[in-house]
Amino acid sequence: MANEQSLDIVRRSASTGDPPDIRKEQQVAKLIDVSRCIGCKACQAACMEWNNLRPEMEHFEGSYDNPADLNPATWTLMRFTEYEPEDGHLEWLIRKDGCMHCADPGCLKACPAPGAIVQYRNGIVDFISEACIGCGYCVKGCPFNIPRVSKVDHKSYKCSLCSDRVSAGLEPACVKACPTGAILFGTKEDMTQWAGERVEDLKSRGYAHAGLYDPQGVGGTHVMYVLHHADRPSLYAGLPDKPKIDPLVQAWKGVFKPVALAALAATAVAGFVHWVVRGPNEVQPEDEAAGRKMLDDGPGKPEAKQ
């Protein structure tokens, strides 16, 4: 998304310095109540419509999940799981998958491109596409396996929680489209409170382990689920039971990244010294040829038109 909300940014990838702090904003959250979701995919359609996304038409692959997985043009996806406990009471668990907008976003921590991932004061984690270098570190950093890097433009994409709509006082497109009120949007406080009521209702209907999914391993999330089986989130198409940021990414952020940045700086200094001492590097014809060959061979075939 375009960065139209710089005043609201509280965190920026690969950047230092104090964020602007003049605005006050409430923390927002999207609450997905799995127990009232009918898997109609209106959210998916609305996401495609609002964001002007048309992923490639795929094939039927033995489930209602279509497309089969998140991809650069599919930012949200209904995932269907047929769950049959031993008592034989079949359940069809349907979960809307997409970015969880972690309070402590692993993608942002992992991102080496300055300002390519930002976190707004309201809690939304957004990708600033023009700053993205397509390295894929955000994919590694995400405990929920959400971002997808496009082979066409080599940028990483995911749900923006409709930051453009939210900044204009509107709810995300998926929320607006949901016919059963299974997706709600509001302050995190209100959503948490409402989730409590829903959990009570589910408990009264025999779901003893109903609960709210707001995992603390990532500092809580701005997309939360009401689950009938909150004791086993992984039943819902592999929603992580206890998500946390990969230790390597933590280490990258905490230890290696400053070192690496120092190394980058040292390289720059060395380059400058080289330029002063030896003069600029000229591109030689053989360099040009090698470059063309690299372009022709890969890294990958361009995707079909989207």
Place this chain on the structure above:
Amino acid sequence: MTNTWQDIKNADVILVMGGNAAEAHPCGFKWVIEAKIERGAKLVVVDPRFTRTASVADFYTPIRPGTDIAFLNGVIRHLLAKDAIQHEYVRAYTNAALIVREDFGFTDGLFSGWSAEKHDYDRTSWAYELDDDGYAKIDPTLQHPRCVINLLKHHVDRYTPEMVERICGTPKAKFLAVCDLIAGTAAPDRTLTSLFALGWTQHSVGSQNIRTMAMVQLLLGNIGLSGGGMNALRGHSNIQGLTDLGLMSELMPGYLAMPKDSEPTLADYLKTRTYKPLRPGQVSYWQNYKKFFVSLQKSVFGAAATAENDWAYEWLPKLDVPMYDVLRAFELMANGKMNGYICQGFNPQQAFPNRAKVRSALGKLKWLVVMDPLQTETASFWQDHGPQNPSDPAKIATEVFALPTACFAEDPGSLTNSARWVQWHWKAADPPGEAKSDNAIIAAIFRRVQALYRKDGGTFPEPILNLSWDYLDPDEPQADEIAKEINGRALTDLKDAGGGVLVHAGRQLDGFAQLRDDGSTACGCWIYSGCYTEHGNMMARRDAADPREQGLAPHWAFAWPANRRIMYNRASADPAGKPWNPEKAIIAWNGTRWAGIDVPDFGPTTKPDSGVGPFIMNQEGLGRLFALDKMRDGPFPEHYEPFESPVPNLLHPKVATNPAARVFADDRKAFGDAAKFPYVGTTYRLTEHFHFWTKHALANAILQPEEFCEIGEVLAKEKGIGQGGWVRVSSNRDHVICKAYVTKRIKPMLVDGKPVHVIGLPLHWGFTGVARKGYGANTLTPFVGDANTQTPEFKAFLVNVEPVPAPVA
């Protein structure tokens, strides 16, 4: 729907059976969720498959396709045996106490009056025993052996829980659990709403499926109440409007009957439609039939319809068969007896059974006109699309005219929703290219035909030459002109008994109560009268105010009849006029008149103790547990197997299928048997698509790109079918090759000890559009319909399935 969509939120129990509301009506389904969350309602789903609706249900149980009557008759038996009925309601508001003729009977699957030669019933004995004044006899003590409730008890006695399990494959314990949930709503202040759709209609016993549930609702006292009712969820945005306006061969607007061959004069026609009350003092509102009929004729033929020519009765077509339904039309085409066909907003090549027969029949036409906003398979039936549509254009002489029409957002008009709300819509954009409004196209065809008759004459030109065509632009009648015509107007000053003018000549009528049978009023559809009055277009109203938030919104659009939101709402109050449930009162007697939040379905000042029954359309004023002669296949519902069934009829093996259903000889030969086709096929929609339209939209095609069938894990294992693998599903008519979704959501059912497997066939694919090319489920379906409506039996038929290699792309 007897009630409104929003009213579903008032229910205590929601039974979804014969439909899959979450799948096919996701927007309206919000009210089910609302009932669950705000009211703690229980959602019960009975369906062969564990559906999207079942995924949010409190209780689910499977049922074998085509056995709903056995299940529901079992429910009735349970309610009567456990005395779980709303006694006062049943006694006062249903025909439970009325006495049936002595010669009525039921033996071995056949009701009295069966004629094997005619293959039809003489329904004379399906009637009340009348006293000397012509009124039905009654036994208020319910002791008479032939009063309706006792006959009903006897009729359903065979449907024990054990028998239900043997026929339906529903485990007894689950059946009884559903019975108990249903029975809990017999309390006067608790209601159950029945949400159903084509899962009940698309059977050879479709109408009786629905009737059985209506009887359950009468016994529970749930008709006419908030959160109750029989709620048919309609499958197209305006299909309710289609039936209301009489776009069926046996109907005229407002459910007036098309005359028959046996009724050559108006007197003959009206003789059986005088609807004299069958109990003293009853309203029997159809007594006004002549007013509706004459006003319709005045609307159609204007000044040319006069008292002298019997209001142009002679110019109406007369049916020589019960109806010219779509199945019959294609049968006639197949036999070369129908040579031209106009297909307006209809895609029978995909939507009707036995695609090969439909394709071959279309190929025998001289001409075919298709009016549609999209390219349809029907308009392209002659093209060769390989296995999905094998045609040889060189051998087809049919001349096809594809006339592009405006889409719903490209012209103004009304759409009638399931709740009978006639809602106006406005034009948002011009139609693309050469597309024209349907009105303009029909007008153009009519004007040319009329000119030909004028110039060249022809057989029986009167109806064409005299058709009233009084529009500002005769080449394109405008939607509001037609709407005003449907509402009706005074042709001369309408005066009251004292000579005072009620409505001046030329003014719009306020409602159907002002219609007259002397030619002084014209009205295009009596039940819609009130939709466009002197106060303006009532359908365009958009005031969402909702008194007591009870889901009626009386000032939003217009609901037929008379802007009434809940039909039979007199029955929401007890015989003394007090609401059964004061929390959800609709109307009540205030000492001088009926008052409340809805238009009373009753005389506004008729006293509650006047003895007038609440079902004012019926001749006896009562809800019918015994249907008299109104159904072709019996006054009580009876279980008959689908025409293609894997098992015998356990109740009466010799009368296995609906005896009153019509089957054409060639189609009977095309039925398969369980030896070759051992599995039960059933077709349905998916949320991601709307019929055969949205495969033209890329976004929908992305969400559900390719044809597939659903097969249970047990059968898949037996057959060696892998997840997502290719299969050939065949019936005795044809086959489709598609991918398999191996699922836990379909399980074999034990039917009389033997496992029955169901194969689910979503129907959306075809050979036009942007989604992947497919056959369409109706390649397989049998060419037979419901005995009363001829709606095809899409929901239960026989198929075989086998794994096949992936087709060569």
